Amino acid sequence: MSEMNIQEIINFLPKVKEASVTIPRSTGxxxxxxxxxxxxxxxxxxxxxxxxxxxxxxxxxxxxxxxDVSAVKNELGMPEEEEILIF
Structure with a gap:
């Protein structure tokens, strides 16, 4: 599968109001x-x-x-201001 950009990912997902993307950090x-x-x-x-x-x-x-976004971020130890896309 070729690399998808964010717009392609959004288009790929079923059109569900509650779908979102969260990006945990990894150093290097x-x-x-x-x-x-x-x-x-x-x-x-x-x-x-x-x-x-x-x-x-x-x-x-x-x-x-x-x-579930806040709970997922909490379980992953992510700060509340971490990058999130909700569409």
């Missing part, structure tokens, strides 16, 4: 086993359908329900 593209397991556990718990690694080495979680 390196993810510890603990962080990777935390992301995997959160993805399973909140039934997040798409995980993407961007060209700038960010992990993008696509399809989070808008009502």
């Amino acid at each position: 593209g390196v993810i510890s086993l603990e962080s990777f397991e935390k992301i995997a556990k959160t993805v399973k718990k909140y039934n997040i359908p798409i995980i993407k690694i961007s060209s700038d080495q960010k992990i993008i979680l696509i399809g989070i329900k808008e009502t």
Whole structure:
């Protein structure tokens, strides 16, 4: 699959009002086993359908329900002001 930009991702998703994207940070593209397991556990718990690694080495979680965004960010240890796209 070729790399998708944000607009292509938005077009790819079903048109659901509550779909959103959250981007956890990874320093230098390196993810510890603990962080990777935390992301995997959160993805399973909140039934997040798409995980993407961007060209700038960010992990993008696509399809989070808008009502779950704060809980997902909290479980991943992300600050509230972390980059979020809601569409």
